[in-house]
Amino acid sequence: NSGDTAKAPEGGGAAPAKPEAGKKLVVGFSQIGAESDWRTANTESIRSEAEKRGVDLKFADAQQKAENQIKAIKSFIAQGVDVIAFAPVVETGWEPVLREAKDAGIPVIVSDRRPDVPEDLYVTFIGADFVKEGEMAAEWLAKKMDGKAKIAELTGTTGSAPANDRAKGFRNVLANHPEMEIVFTQTGDFTRAKGKEVMEALLKSPQGKDIKAVYAHNDDMALGAIQAMEEAGIKPGKDIIIVSIDGVKAAFEAMVAGKLNCTVECNPLLGPYLFDAIEKVAKGEEVPKRVVIEDKWYDESTAAAELPNRKY
């Protein structure tokens, strides 16, 4: 019974694929969908960066369906790409397919959301930190309001990771500010129309009179809320302070117009970060397990200068 057959080194990050010199690097990227401006900018950044670096990018859109994404990854494996990257639609259910990738010796890079799998199944996770974003929003607001405010929160789609984390981060900071209080929280489903409707109702409710600040989990809901305030004769950005997350172009325009006070940028332009990592992995260099894309916040004072740079 000879059990000492030589074992190949474990796959994944430890055994990067080595494309032959001169041959184009082939990367498969599975995107969530095209559900928002933010996502489109994200896609655009990845596509243009690939072009710039002369990488052969196989791009697949999953239309918000995890199943589609699993199939796409399987097909990347079948095609034998050099590196697989993907932004998971949901957090769960990735283990089998990632194990397949690992067995096939193809390294995987995750962007955007961290999948719920053992860490050895992917090389690195590149993306923003939603909790951190919530914390930044709260910190900015606490400073602006001198630690004292009744706040209305417009949450994202119930149960989604950004909604959960952005709520959590915000509350982490609020714990240090006893006089900052969330008096109203309702979901706006990450959409303008819902954000507007919720704010409209809130402004007419008994709590509505005391609201001094609004925290929206994304810009779209904040933009809807701003419209509702204007229609109610309330000056957004003055009578009620508004902070939101994402940093889309329309939010900057609103800030320039003085209607929105602050947006925490959740930077979608991760193309450069992604391909830095991909090239390193392809060369067999070490990459950290977590690459955090630094989020910045912009408020009325910095918005005007930034606006011309906004592509999305």
Added chain:
Amino acid sequence: MKAYPWRYSLALLGLVLLFNAIFTPGFLAIEIRDGRLFGSLIDIFNRATPAALLALGMALVIATAGVDLSVGAIMAISGAVAAGLVVQPPDFLLHGMGVQPVAVAMSLAVLAGAVCGLFNGVLIGFFRIQPVVATLLLMIAGRGVAQLLTNGQIITVPGDDFAALAIGTTLGLPNPIWILAAMALFFGALTRLTAFGLFVEASGDNPTAAHYVGINGKSLRLAVYTLSGLCAGVAGIIAASNIKAADANNAGLYLELDAILAVAVGGTAMTGGKFSLVGALIGAVLMQAVTTTILTRGIGTEVTLIIKALVVVAVCLLQSPSFHETLRRRRTA
């Protein structure tokens, strides 16, 4: 069929408003601000307009024993056409048409909605594809079309012209309420002053009989689904105008379900053969009143859907003869 099939929903609407009047201070108050009426009641009617518009068309569709699941997606298409033609963003699919004035763009958007409805009508009327399946297709593919149109971007429309349709007021009342009133009158006239309503009911009630008396089921279905598409087109421009943007992913999402519920809650049977436009309108307002109540009272997110469902159950139970019978038996036993 009893008269006033919507009496229970009207009663429940009364109850919901009463509840608010008692527990939400200032709920019934209507003030005048900047020459426009302002208050929760106005909001309810205003917010109910898209669903109510869809419900008008849906009531006719359901009366022919059909259903139109595509209206939400058609709203997205219509909004995309309207905003796209006004703004002409770089990747807009119809950029060959050039920038259009708001009125033209909106008319074309409504037309686009009607064309989508016509497409449904052809599948259902001429090729006899089952309504659920035929409209499911556009429900699924329609959003894809809207995304193709806008290249997946949210098209934001600057300026106030585009927003005037939904945000402006006339004689103090928000424009959408006027639009709804006009459409309701149009549908009312169409179905009461002409034989159209009768034909619709007959062809849903007994297609063979309708055929024997010379009703052309094909053109009728064509007309009904086109009207439904038209309503969706109008609802689509209102929704887009309301947020000054076309959002292909979210515009009208799930609104087909709201419209169906409104029609059902308004006392129209899904099996066809009878419809009540008044009921459909009351149903839409009731659903919105519940939503607004939940929002103003700050009730938590997960429960919202459950409360809405309970209200619908309540109305449907009240409308169900077998429920009354059970109650009666219980009482006498």
Added chain:
Amino acid sequence: MKAYPWRYSLALLGLVLLFNAIFTPGFLAIEIRDGRLFGSLIDIFNRATPAALLALGMALVIATAGVDLSVGAIMAISGAVAAGLVVQPPDFLLHGMGVQPVAVAMSLAVLAGAVCGLFNGVLIGFFRIQPVVATLLLMIAGRGVAQLLTNGQIITVPGDDFAALAIGTTLGLPNPIWILAAMALFFGALTRLTAFGLFVEASGDNPTAAHYVGINGKSLRLAVYTLSGLCAGVAGIIAASNIKAADANNAGLYLELDAILAVAVGGTAMTGGKFSLVGALIGAVLMQAVTTTILTRGIGTEVTLIIKALVVVAVCLLQSPSFHETLRRRRTA
């Protein structure tokens, strides 16, 4: 009614597979790796299981001239119960029940699905609420219930026991395929070896006549919706096991539509009175084969849905007698 109403979908399925066999190298290849069969064909069947399971129940529901829109939401509930009972996260609503072994948790989850179905059945059978409305309620509220259960969090289940149901294999084939086969056999036996199928068809074909010959429409509907709930319960644990987690927001989303399409494409009329389980299964596999093909061929984003819709139109047109008639007339003219 012609025999083999699913012949067109089977033909189209054949075409899709043929297309792949020609243009996708190695598509038909089935290898054995670690004692499990491995290949695109296996994948198609495996991925089709949740929709196919739902379609089994849906076929019966539709045969009674009803529809069950709540199955997707029931999947979410069932998944939440299964994962929750195994993990017992801090905020889990059923934490009074304590941590349960995987088998017990999954059985209870399936039971929960059946209970949801029973609830639909009571509304529809006893209170005569229209199927579209009654199941729309649970479609909307059910996700709320699932979120309440999980407190809005995704419950992740560590370890491999829970995943074995969906990921494990038996005799080389993935377990879900075996489960589907078992359920299909059970439904087949139920409807062919007993008179249940006949009664279902009779009561969908002419409810009054069914009442006159002593068929108890109430209990029948109760049974049919409970069975549909049961199927959704099973589909729910497979979906949860497949991703080792319960995701109240996304589990089974839109899958009710897939199931309805599968049944319709399988040649069952939405108007009730006839059903074909074989057709429903073929329909589900066809829809999945199209999806898989689109994905493996890397066809672009928005077009996917449109292609799927076109396939459905094609099958429905082929099934539509008036389409054949038009063709014939064209040819002779």
Added chain:
Amino acid sequence: MASLLRMSGIVKSFPGVKALQGVDFEVQAGQVHALMGENGAGKSTLLKVLTGVYAADAGEIEFEGAAIRPRSPQEATALGISAVYQELSLAPNLSIAENIVIGREPMGPLGIRWSAVRERARGALSRLGLELDVDRPVGSCSPAIQHLTAIARALDVDARLLVLDEPTASLDGDEVDALFEVVGRLKEQGLGIVYVTHFLDEVYRIADQVTVLRNGTLVATDTPVAMPRRALVANMIGREAPPEDAAVARSQGPQGAPLMEAQDLGKRQSVGDINFKLHSGEVLGLAGLLGSGRTETLRLLFGVDRPNSGSLHVHGGAPTLTPRRAMNLGVGMLAEERKTDGIFPNLSVRDNMMIVAQVKRGWLARLPRSAYAQADGKKEELRIATPDLDRPIAGLSGGNQQKALLARWLIAQPQVLLLDEPTRGIDVGAKFEIFGLVERLREQGMAFVLVSSELSEIVHSSTKVAILRDRRMVGDAPEITEEAIMSQIAEGGE
């Protein structure tokens, strides 16, 4: 003189059936032309070809001298052909008025004049001697009223040819008289009228010409005078007509305990004072005018409706009945309206025939294949004309559907069978056989409650007769003759 209508060489096939095999048919203006034939002979099919419901496979139609080929009932109506079809074709949720005027609504400058709609409907009904609440949904009216509504609608059209397919199948004597009066008037105005019926008496009352079809071919056409009863029947069935049975022996007294007994049974706003005892071997005939509550009485006895006064005993017990429980107690009911209450259109003839036996057995125990063979036996016995029992029943002619429904109950072998217009649309030959069958089963100990608008049928088969007047049971007929029953019904009506 040219004919008003000339159909020649009409051929029409359905899958598996040659319904018409080159039929010639002519109608003159001012003539009532009776079209006769056994169930499934092709009468309805011929008329549907004429009115554009079906397209003929071959043959020509000439109307008022011009060749026509209507492709829809709408086109036929426009040409001046108005029809009442055998199977009710009304929209049940619409009102009587709407059903009568739909397609020709009186319009004013402001659209439909709803008051004129009602007016016109009332006018159309009054020609048939009817006064009804025209706002009532037609679906809530009895089948007879529904049929009258359809007739009123057809008569209201400005037509040159009127097609009536078994218009009197569910009508009582008075209504038939009123209809014939109108038909007579229309004839004088020069209309051609095609009249399908299974009642031979009617032929000799109003027809000017008789045409007989058999198996899709024309076998004879002549004046009624030249074709006396026996010849007509022989033409229809293709052999000598059997002698009519004598009335049943009514001598037997009640045997043993009653199978079914009603005491002051009633339901609010429906029927009341139902009193009778039904023993094994009895046939209780229920006689009354249109709308006297006969159908509703049967509905109470079968548990379709719940009584709220009096008591009903079955086998000595007093159960709360539902159709299901009634069946388990050995009670069966053949409903009056076969299309809405009887057939499962998409199920096979065989399933339609076996379903009651299957329900009695319970859903778990599927009837064995051998049991299904009984259906073939009944097909022969009742001469159900179909090539294949495994095709959907919707493809059968009206009379054959009725036979299949009767077979359904005979196969189930209840002890008490409630028959509501059992011979509706059934041809003369089969009628004799059915009543012979009833007689044999009665002798074997089965009991029947029989409702028929044909008094002669009641008199022929009943061992006792109860009279219903104004939805009350007013007592038994003293003597079972048509005259006695008639006078009992009329009595107190004045």
